[in-house]
Amino acid sequence: MSPELLDIADRVVAQTQPGEQLEAYVARGSSTEVRVYAGEVEHFVSAASEGVGIRVIRDGRTGFAHAGTLDPAAVAEVLAEARENVTYGTPDEWAGLAEPDGVEPIEQRLWSDELASFATTAKVDLALELERLTVALDERIRVDDANYVDGGGEAAIVTSTGVRRHGRSNACHLSVSTLADGDGETQTGFGFSVGAHPGEFDLERAAREAVERATRLLGARKPPSGRTAVIFDPFVTAQMLGVIGSTLNGEAVVKGRSIFADRLGESIAADGVTLVDDPTDRRAYTATDTDGEGLAARRNVLINAGRLERFVHSSYSGRRAGLPSTGNGVRGGYAGSPGAGCLALRLLPGARSQADLIAGIDHGVLVLSVSGLHSGVNAISGDVSVGASGIVIRDGALAEPIREFTLATTVQRLLSEVVEVGADEEWLPMRATGVSVLVDGVTISGTS
Amino acid sequence: MLEPDVIDRVLAEAKRNGAPFAEIYVEDRRSTSVSFDDGRVDQVSNGRDRGAGIRVVRGETTGYAHTADLSELGLIAAARAAADAAGRGDGGSRVVGLAGRAPERGERREVVTSPTVVSKSTRVELLEAADEAARSVSPSIVQVSAGIGDSVKRILVANSDGVFVTDEVTRVLFRISAVAEGDAGMQTGSESLGHTRGWEVFGEFDVADLARSAADQAVLKLRARPAPSGQMPVVIAKGTGGVLFHEACGHGLEADHVAKGASVYAGKVGELVASPLVTLVDDGTVAGEWGTRSFDDEGHPTRRNVLISGGVLVDYMWDHVRASREGRPVTGNGRREDYTSLPMVRMTNTFVLAGPDDPEDIIAATPEGVYVARLGGGSVNTATGDFVFGMREAYLIENGRITEPLREGNLIGNGPQVLRDIDMLGADFDMGGPGTCGKDGQGVPVGTGQPTLRVASLTVGGTAA
Incomplete structure (x- = not known):
């Protein structure tokens, strides 16, 4: 492991002047993306990037600057700009960098040598193989694209307050997008597989899911409007957890933007809901040993059997709330400064399979996909309205497919009307795990 | 930015x-x-x-590599990586021949005051004024967030077909959002302003007006009732609804989706695909708009492209790869987020031309329905045509009049069906706020616009019966 990035960060922080706090985040990464179509490589992208982000705090004022290079002259310019930017800030009594809190990171295997040395031709072959497997499964299926993607990088963070960390990680995934042709219509699906290294891929499963997702919707019609019970398929639950996580964000709480700001210790969800944020679980796609401020990542129980236990905090939001950071500083690479956020959400699974959940319902909908979360979900008002497709559940069994309808509820109602969480937990390439969830009282808007 | 002889050697x-x-x-x-x-x-x-990003196209395969190292050595290494990624082909010429040539320059479009000469304290003062204006609207405004972002981007594109251009693109963006709190919880309102222009924009638009408008929206929604659910006529105010066309057909008219048979509009050129009222244009040349450029990111001049004329599909949008496979000209729609990204077919400013109807008549002619004063973002599945878009400020229409405000929600429709269901089109027109269009992980700035219009039937995704 090269100490070069730590050296660069150390050299920046060594220039700290009296009365200022200084943080240097230095990163370098590379990635490969292979897309195949109709048995040929459509594109092959080989990428490399590096950069530095510097945060300066003086008298409660914060300045930040970044550059997409580690050229020493550019790094010096970034430091000068960050310092200059401080002068335009407004004093904030809670401003400050993270300070070492004595919590040691739980060491994780975030780096795979096997992946780092994986041959280029083998990457192309995997994508081609996934495409072949997928089209072979069903004659109604076309493949829109099949992809192999990997990425790896290292980062160092050093602060004048005593934080000094360096780490590296890599990961890879395969994905395939499908088109299923029926009677004058086309439906779409996708499948993927995630691994610490390519040996962990399950191509057959990715192909099968991509085929099923598309073919299951052939013949789908618009359903009538009404209020009903729904089962979210695991992938949909993971998307919804992202929305719920943003309402438990400590920064939203201290700035008066969370619907749950005053509800700590109260019941905000059904008894069956236990939500944890746990980036220390290696199975999570976003597992990490440290957060974006260089503090140890940790397991935080946010909702315990329906009771709101805690919000996720960065050092800033924590300080403002009179609490320590929960290790939830989130940073979007070297070009941004950290804010608070969930790292790896997990809704603890229940005991029964999705099939058992379905068998217990007289009338409802299995929701296979949702769309428009960015335009139809408002985490501040709590309003939720999303486009959806799925399959009708009638007398405990799956019936006809439906599409072009919306689901509407509120975040508050969604949490309190969870009837049961399934046992079918899935580790997805997202910031949250997937699991089937049965929810009551959702409004479907379709015909009339 | 680079000498022509260096470019020749890198491309070779x-x-x-x-x-x-x-x-x-x-x-x-x-x-x-x-x-x-x-x-x-x-x-x-x-x-x-x-x-810099280097792209090599051989047959069906594109190789791409990028680097932050702009030295000749760094560029040559990236060129080698891109060449290897594209694989081996049978000998074309390696002579490029840009040496001695000067690049074609993009027009410096209407940049009077570059943001680089404006002090940061000026930015801070504008934001303070906006914050104060929003908070002064009502004591129920409990939180305000605002920002100004601006950028000056110089680009150079050169290729082995002889394209050799440079351009400088200046953009400014202002955004504000306000939170109002009442007995029934919190509501939000937001506004934004974005132009491919310089700082002079802030001399023409008052950020305090935008701030008050955002605050007004939030306060108004405190008394909003749940939106209805089900199919009904929807009237969309001018300017805000361009996103409907962006989603309902814009993405489906991108040649990459079409070529793979992943668009409901594939094979439909020359056919009636929309109400005869609809003429849809994608135009990257509109002065100062958010999606405007002199050249696209493949170095081709942007153009005004008529996509749908009187309801009939005229053409798709094309980039280099798709157009050269079809042996036809590009349309200036090859765009990318930045040098790390492969270009692909993207929209620029997409809008519907004004129609025959008086906007007030459109509302008066609608006994029951929803009036959307402000739309949010949207998304589409181009293969099925199903698309959603959000309503940020909406009202009930009762007896031909706008009445109660509604809470937020999504609208859902099917592109080809909704285009046919547009039954009234206003004689007014406006461009909407700045948008970021996402495709395949890349975001690019886009503009949209449209007159007031009515869709005879759309599905409104509220919770009320």
Whole structure:
């Protein structure tokens, strides 16, 4: 492991002047993306990037600057700009960098040598193989694209307050997008597989899911409007957890933007809901040993059997709330400064399979996909309205497919009307795990 | 940004394996952003990003590599990586021949005052004024967040077909959002302003007006009732609804989706695909708009492209790869987020031309329905045509009049059906706010616009019966 990035960060922080706090985040990464179509490589992208982000705090004022290079002259310019930017800030009594809190990171295997040395031709072959497997499964299926993607990088963070960390990680995934042709219509699906290294891929499963997702919707019609019970398929639950996580964000709480700001210790969800944020679980796609401020990542129980236990905090939001950071500083690479956020959400699974959940319902909908979360979900008002497709559940069994309808509820109602969480937990390439969830009282808007 | 003889050598290296096409895209972007939140300056920041992307196309395969190292050595290494990624072909010429030529320059479009000469304290003062204006609207405004972001991006594109251009693109963006709190919880309102222009924009638009408008929306929604559910006529105010066309058919008219048979509009050129009222244009040349450019990111001049005329599908939008496979000209729609990204077919400013109806008549002619004063973002599945878009400010229409405000929600429809269901089109027109269009992980700035219009039937995704 090269100490070069730590050296660069150390050299920046060594220039700290009296009365200022200084943080240097230095990163370098590379990635490969292979897309195949109709048995040929459509594109092959080989990428490399590096950069530095510097945060300066003086008298409660914060300045930040970044550059997409580690050229020493550019790094010096970034430091000068960050310092200059401080002068335009407004004093904030809670401003400050993270300070070492004595919590040691739980060491994780975030780096795979096997992946780092994986041959280029083998990457192309995997994508081609996934495409072949997928089209072979069903004659109604076309493949829109099949992809192999990997990425790896290292980062160092050093602060004048005593934080000094360096780490590296890599990961890879395969994905395939499908088109299923029926009677004058086309439906779409996708499948993927995630691994610490390519040996962990399950191509057959990715192909099968991509085929099923598309073919299951052939013949789908618009359903009538009404209020009903729904089962979210695991992938949909993971998307919804992202929305719920943003309402438990400590920064939203201290700035008066969370619907749950005053509800700590109260019941905000059904008894069956236990939500944890746990980036220390290696199975999570976003597992990490440290957060974006260089503090140890940790397991935080946010909702315990329906009771709101805690919000996720960065050092800033924590300080403002009179609490320590929960290790939830989130940073979007070297070009941004950290804010608070969930790292790896997990809704603890229940005991029964999705099939058992379905068998217990007289009338409802299995929701296979949702769309428009960015335009139809408002985490501040709590309003939720999303486009959806799925399959009708009638007398405990799956019936006809439906599409072009919306689901509407509120975040508050969604949490309190969870009837049961399934046992079918899935580790997805997202910031949250997937699991089937049965929810009551959702409004479907379709015909009339 | 680079000498022609250096470019010649880099492109020759990119063609070392015999590929017929090689391209270099160089970018140098400086950006400043100031964010204001919770009554104080949240952060002032600067960014500098520069690098080059090299693309090699051989047959059906594109190889791409990028680097932040703009030395000849760094560029040659990237060229070699892109060439190897594209694989081996049978010997084309490696002679490119840009040496001695000067690049064609993009027009400096209407940049009177570059943001680079404007002090950061000016930005802070504007944001303070906006914050104060929003909070002065009502005591129920409990939180305000605002920001100004601006960038100056210099680009150079050169390719083995002889394209050799440079351009400088200046953009400014202002955004504000307000939170109002009442007995029934919190509501939000927001406004934004974005132009491919310089700082002079802030002399023409008053940020305090935008701030008050955002605050008004939030306060108004405190008394909003749940939106209805089900199918009904929907009237959309001018300017805000361009996103409907962006989603309902814009993406489906991108040649890459069409070529793979992943668009409901594939094979429909010459056919009636929309109400005869609809003429849809994608135009990257509209002065100062958010999606405007002199050249696209493949170095081709942007153009005004009529996509649908009187309801009939005229043409799709094309980039280099798709157009050369069909042996037809490009349309100036090859765009990319930055030098790390492959270009692909993208929209620029997409809008519907004005129609025959008086906007007030459109509402008066609607006994029951929903009036959408402000739309949010949207998304589409181009293969099925199903699309959603959000309503940020909407009202009930009862007996031909706008009445109660409604809570937020999504609308859902099927593109080809909704285009046919447009039964009234206003004689007014406006461009909407700045948008970021996402496709395959890349975001690019786009503009949209449209007159007031009515869709005879759309599905409104509220919770009320």
